Amino acid sequence: MSQTPPGGFSRRSLIKAAGLGAATPLLGACGGLKGAGTSDSDVLKIGYVSPQTGPLAGFASADNFVVAQIQEAMKNGFTAGGKKRTIEIIVKDTQSNPNRATEVTRQLINSDKVDLIVGSSTPDTTNPVADQCEANGIPNVTTIAPWEAWFHGRNGKSGEGFKYTTLFFFGMQQFADCFFPMWDRAGVTSKNVAALWPNDTDANAFRNGLGQMMTTAGWTPVDGGAYQNGATDFTTQIAKFKNSGAELFTCTPIPPDFQTFWKQAQQQGFRPKLATVAKVMLFPSEAEALGPLTNNIATDIWWSPAHPYKSVLDGRTAKQLADDFAASTGKQWTQALGSIYSLFEVAIQAFKDAGDPKDRDEVAAKLKAMKISCMSGDLDFTAGPEPGIAIQHPVGGQWRKGTTFPWDVVIVDNSANKAVPIGGDLLPTNA
Template sequence: MIRRTILTGAAAAALFAGSLGAASAQDTLLLGAAAPQTGPLAGGATVTHWPAVRLWVQQTNAAGGLQVGDQQMTIELVEYDDQTNPQQAIQAAQRMATQDEVDFMVAPYSTGLNLAAAPIFAQLGYPMITGTAVTDQQPALAAQFPNMFFVLGRTSVMAQDTAQLLVDMRERGELGDRVALVNVADAFGIEMAGISKAILEENGFEIVYETSYPLGTQDLAPVIDGARAAEADAFIAWSYPGDTFALTDQAIVQNFAPQVFFTAVATAFPAYQERFGDQIEGVLGMGGVNADDPAFQEFAQAHMEMAGQAPDYWASAATYAALEILGQAIEGAGTTDRAEVLAYLQDRSHEYETILGPVNFNENNDNERYWTVGQWQDGVFRGVASQGRDGVAEVEAFDGWN
């Protein structure tokens, strides 16, 4: 599917006219985006990816566009559905570059699709700033693909911070040693589970139940059956949206309420709270934000007004921040020449102001300031662990499915 989006109408014309000022010309910048609109990850992309991308385009155009040298450039968005299929993601990138001739491309949604598309982004010479990929391969990927930049964080750090929360709870007498560890069987889940298992065992936890399941699995009752039968004190699932919901649903149905219940991607979705209500108070998951930060609150309000839904409490803001970084790099370089924009991004002296706070990249093209673990508290998913971010909340006890 292809879709083009650009702010139009009298209101836009008035905004642009007022902002052009001394600019000698106005032009259009083509921005390509391919991500799931169908397939197993469509639900996640519908929450996290597409609204953030469209909102950034809308707000940038409403502000007059990007100031690129002496040109004021509005943005036209070209969209494709990659069908949650790595080959389709690659083909969409090729088409956007060679047929649509887009100036820049948005990185795909999810770790797996980003890893699949990384070679074609590099081959075509497009900067790739991803707000939805978490992997410990970042140093190796950045060495292989110097055009690739990461905003969301590293798997090992997220696994370490998750394990540290468990260690702290155990030291306070709030948690035993028995852990059930499960994962979705794709690039993200396999990597996270492997790293997590090693860290947990190093810290004296016993893995009493361990399994994986294919992406898109509908019936996860056997997974909860196994964890419950193993009498796990903590349940940790490196899951994607569909399974995050299904695992929680099954845990409630079977009244499996360990001292720690942790699910990964989509735990931070507002729809998760809407689905399960107050029952999820104390549930832990990946990511988080400083929900009290005025910048995030302003973003959330604009997101609701534009998309009719709230952003998630993690990667929505990271996706928006990735585009803020791209826009600032284009303006900083003063050109749409991709090689020059990439050189600007690779200059480590540059810092980018985003809704997450300041972002800068180290020698591995890795942002070192990010959220790692969050928890549902009083109807809000608050960050309870981070690397270099302000507003970390204290962890609260999970009292079961009330």
């Protein structure tokens, strides 16, 4: 059954539009269709690209809600370039496919004539979206992709960056800052760390980046090998991990592959003392799918109700946004909720900062020069590690049995971001 959240569009209409590539103005933010006295220059079009279906769909579970919230927050418009402006949002689904991401981004540029494009969730989306924007001179900001996979995966020139495309998230140093303190506290006797890294842009950034950092810090990565995504038998990797005596485990697979691996690992007797995983177990849907095997798996938490952040659009706190999401959808908060919200905060701020929000070069320059305190915290796109990249600092969280929902995330290590309060002790994944 189709449900219509605040903001006035149904999930069915959103998915239909995204899947068919139709230009769909989600016009709650505009207060209605363009009417008399409103010119094209008064309407600023934002394209939004994400994996709403397919194996990465968990990243997009908050999309409907966030777009509706942005619509509501901006329903009265805002001033940019000395004129009153309204927002039109056009949503596209990548179907978790990089080629599809390229296709729908081209639709947004060539058919929908958007002024700016935002995109989210893994290099499978962020990289092809950004590449099309860079090639076509469209201002762009993306998130939820390690910066190395986004920057080096697109052949970025160090010290120069890109003209039109920007990113906020974090990278290998921040993963190390998040994971290593938990490893130090895990009470293990072996310095070997089992690493499940497939052969894709995301995982290769971990293999080449985090792997070296592990070695420098005194840990020894036990690489299970660069397998292809979609694998169904992890017996070889599990045997290698068991033979190494590794008591720690880390990984960067696609979510369905981790589910398969983790179940097989338990069946075959590989039960690491602590699992600190990336790219997977980020969202409640994954925790619920894994069931009891979820207990005390640790991951990087870059946004949660516990984070002391608030919206630059309406002043709502992270906790209020999470609570509103649960009240509106009946579902549990997800980390992507904060990130997707901030994509629009950043986009709208760039329009406001520009003398002419229709000038793509100027808007792109405002993105690269932006410093903003928003739902994702303090984002500084000038600070690097490369121009146009704003770094977040995740903390360590573990999945535990929940009260309102089946599973909750408990913050167990804030070494990398002391502003986020600790919610519980670090416990073994497999006692």
